[in-house]
Amino acid sequence: MNYIDGFLIPVRTTDRETYRDHEAHWWPSFQKHGALSIVVGWGDDVPAGKQTDFRRAVDLLDDETVVFCWMTWPDKETRNKAYAALESEMTEGVEMPFDGKRMVYGGFVPILQEG
Numbered sequence: 670m671n672y673i674d675g676f677l678i679p680v681r682t683t684d685r686e687t688y689r690d691h692e693a694h695w696w697p698s699f700q701k702h703g704a705l706s707i708v709v710g711w712g713d714d715v716p717a718g719k720q721t722d723f724r725r726a727v728d729l730l731d732d733e734t735v736v737f738c739w740m741t742w743p744d745k746e747t748r749n750k751a752y753a754a755l756e757s758e759m760t761e762g763v764e765m766p767f768d769g770k771r772m773v774y775g776g777f778v779p780i781l782q783e784g
Contacts, residue, residue, distance in 0.1 A: 670779040671705060671741045672748050677773040678736040679727040680766065685711060688736065688766045698758065699740065702751035709738040727771045736767075745776060 680688045692709050699707070712735035715723050723735045742748040 670782055671743060672745045673777040673779060674740045674742070674748065675775055675777055676736070676738045677723055677727050678738070678767050679729050679733045679771050680736050681732055682734045683732070684766050685734070691766050692738070695759070698755055699751060702754055703743060703747040704751065705741045705743060707738065707740045709736060711736060726773050745778075748776065 678688075689709070692707070696704075696707055712723070715735050717724060723729075723737065727733075727735060729735055742751070
């Protein structure tokens, strides 16, 4: 099975297209380094929970929307090499259209994959 990176990102609601363009701009670089797919979901039905929820996870502000996305890789090794190669490219002079300090992310090993 593939390896998965998952992300929760707080994005200003008015910056939806700017954020989409940001992801579209960077996707070819990730793909060139081995990423297989990306899905970027704009929060549409993100209810408040009783103890925790997507909103609290990113300390969402009133003028923001939660983005849920994931990227698939052939394996963790390919993903790690890609991030190492892209690290300087993605940090030098790049203005992020979101608050990266409140982004939640992690790598995951699939234990069930259907469809």
